[in-house]
Amino acid sequence: MRMNDAVTGGVFVLLSAIILFAVRGFPTLPDQPYGPGTFPTIIAAVMMVGGLALVWSGVRSHAPLVTVADWMRGSATLHRMAWVPGFVVAYIYLSKPVGFPLLVPVLLGAFLAITTGKPARSAIIAVLGTAALWLLFAYVLRVPLPLGLLTEVIY
Incomplete structure (x- = not known):
């Protein structure tokens, strides 16, 4: 089975949005601008950028969303x-x-x-x-x- 990059990218964008939503309520450390949500936020932001790049690539390719091989x-x-x-x-x-x-x-x-x-x-x-x-x-x-x-x- 082959999936279009737009599908995989959409999953990454969705996961990163869920992570960003979940970590926004994490507390910050006193007198510091960062806390336990900093690292997950950075990872989610990078994940979202990569996911959006995959979506763009998949949409430009005009390939079908899912292709199932004959043996499957x-x-x-x-x-x-x-x-x-x-x-x-x-x-x-x-x-x-x-x-x-x-x-x-x-x-x-x-x-x-x-x-x-x-x-x-x-x-x-x-x-x-x-x-x-x-x-x-x-x-x-x-x-x-x-x-x-x-x-x-x-x-």
Whole structure:
């Protein structure tokens, strides 16, 4: 699917307007012209300028707002897309009791097998991907991932 720049720019302009509206009520620091709303205001202003530039570019191109590729029109694509929220909900509800190291390879492997049709390769990628994510989040970024069933084994 390809979206016209005017659509993307319109989303950026809308988001920046919401941010500007939300931060206008932030308090300022005593005896200083800036406060907690200064940085979000600067970011929103830059975002709005970029969004307006995208809208201008999209309007000048005269391209359709959304173009859907032929491969996306089939029911198989919709079927694969329907699995995404299911896997997200499964992770949300099962991550604490089952744990990240046991749940993610199963979910990732199943998702890759559904989308690619190659279960053996999907299993290998799922295990290696989970190990890489575990190392990145648990050891490099120090984000505690749920261990679930492995809590007693690891600690």
